[in-house]
Amino acid sequence: MKKTLFSLAVSACLGLIASPSMAKDEWPTDTVKIIVPFTAGGTTDIFARVIGDHLQKAFGKPFIIENVPGAGSVNGIAQVARSKPDGLTIGIASTSGLAINPQLRPDQVPYKPLKDLIPVTMFDKVPNVLVINSGKLPVKSVPELIEYLKKNPGKVAYGSSGVGTSQHLAAELFQQMTGTKITHVPYPGSARMVTDMIGGQVAMTFDNVPLLLPHVQGGKLTMLATATAKRAAFDEKVPAVAEFLPGFEAVAWHGFIAPAGTPKEIVDRLAAEVQACMKKPETIKKFSEAGAEAVATSPKEFADYIAAEMTKWKAVIEKANLQVK
Structure with a gap:
């Protein structure tokens, strides 16, 4: 009897461990x-x-989407940060939500990106492209644009989808690296900005490929270059700004995040399966057709990338003296 009770106790302890x-x-x-x-x-x-x-399909449990838009993606990311770290609430994060807004408007962002969240894996990069209205800007290349802007400081207007967006900061970085001055016209989103650009109210922009490509293909706007580190896969005939300004890169990126405290084993399993998805030919094709590059990083690679982006955009924000209240 004593042996039986002892065995049960040992089994219970082992079970708890x-x-x-x-x-x-x-x-x-x-x-x-x-x-x-x-x-x-x-x-x-x-x-x-x-x-x-x-x-x-991989895990045999439902994965449902909950859309929580607003505040430059801050609202949704904040909800992830507040969630229980049990792996049952994860989220998508972006350039603006992790690398830009926490530094541009720290009083309005209720989380610290690398303290309150765990980077799981980056899954895409969406190129910003430099596009102009040729009727407003008589240039055909990035060097010609830089020369024109230097001769006409403050006289050319560029549009963005809002203060503090990756599109806005791409133009700020461009000005800082070229020593030019361009007048910023922020819009409440990209759609109206593109309409005004076609109409000639603004002459240039940095914005995402999926939005601008149809207007470029339709002949209404002209694409001078991509804001990627090298030529983008969607059209390798288009040069990268970095060919003329080494080190220039301003892309939108997205990845999975989890609340701080989520067990490493769960993070690693999730990361591995997202990576497997991003390496599938059909996924790569679907993302490419939408103007995005499929990416598959480890948690550490994603964390390191976020840290580098935070450093980069903090310097741009401080040099441009940008403030949002």
Whole structure:
């Protein structure tokens, strides 16, 4: 009898010791919520659903999307940061939500990117492109544009989708690296800005490929270059700004994040499966057709990239003396 009781006690203790590991191995134990900090139907939302479908098949549990837009993606990311770190709430983060807004408007961002969140994996880079209205700017290349801007300081207007967006800071970085001065005209989103650009109210912009490409292909706007480190896969005939300004890069990127405290085993399993999805030919094709580059990084690589982006954009923000209240 004593031996039996002893055996049961030992088994119970072993069970208690093993249970945390077993719980991690069994993750997910229930439905996983993916918080997307953008509106439904947008490019990032569509990409999140593609990856969510893959995760659902891989893990055998539902992965559902919850759209929490607003405040330059801050609202959705803040909800992830506040969530229980059990792997059942994860989210999508972006350039603006992790690398820009926390430094541009720190009093309005209720989280520290690398303290309150765990980077899981980056899954895409969406090139910004330098596009002009040729009727307003008589130039055909980046060097010609730089020369024209230097001769006409402050006389050329560029549009952006708002103060503090990656498009706005791309233009600020361009000015800082070229010693030029361009007048900023911020809009409440890109759609109206593009309409005004076609109409000639603004002469140039840095914005995402999916938005601008149809207007370039239709002959209404002219693409001078991509804001990528090298020529972009969507059209390798288009030069990169970096060919004329070494080190210039201003892309929008997105990745998965989890609340701080989420077990490493869960983070690693999630990262591995997202990476597997991003390496599938059909995923690469789908992302490429939307003007995005499919990416698959480790958690550490993503964390290092975020840290580098925070340093880079902090310097741009401080040099431009940008303030948002």
